[in-house]
């Protein structure tokens with residue numbers, strides 16, 4: 001199985017401990033995202049050891065450091081010169097404290113870098129679909145991207161798909177209260193579909209004590225099973241589809 005969005009460096013344990021915990025589920029590759037420059041060298045070191053890691057470098061809207069932005073962007077551009085490195089996670093978030101125009105500036109500058117280095121991009125969007133769609137339209141045909149943890153409407157999904165975007169669903173879609181999102185998943189073209197854990201998105205997922213790492217397999221396996229049932233696609237076939245979709249973007 002491919003996990004199209006997680007945060008290895010936020011698990012609170014060394015990569016070796018994390019990868020040991022994956023023996024309970026068959027995860028072959030993970031898109032490991034970062035939220036700022038302070039995580040980039042650790043990700044590079046981990047990716048050199050673990051071929052399962054697909055590294056994503058980016059400045060998340062929650063973690064913008066205005067005074068460091070110029071230096072961070074320069075470093076990002078250098079990292080993304082490598083064909084095996086990708087851009088994420090970046091985006092816009094109306095619920096975070098960071099000034100929105102600063103978020104927009106960093107989002108656009110990172111998209112410019114991704115366009116220049118032909119890097120696939122992982123995008124975060126909270127309550128800012130109008131602006132994200134507007135900005136992405138100006139890059140149409142110039143960047144390849146995925147929306148991570150998609151929770152928008154069918155109309156937004158269709159507009160993103162029309163731009164060639166990949167739509168990634170997290171296990172949030174399995175919750176009984178998410179009927180509307182399940183309806184969107186039902187009609188998302190299979191060739192644009194990705195699946196992700198967003199691990200460790202919940203506080204209880206962090207650290208090696210308690211449910212923590214054990215929970216990883218309890219997120220990814222049920223998610224794939226749920227989507228397999230919802231889309232009437234056998235699990236083995238779904239695993240292949242997601243793997244192929246991911247391969248086209250990043251391998």
Ligand SMILES: [Zn+2]
Pocket residue numbers: 005006007033089148198
């Ligand atoms: Zn994330």
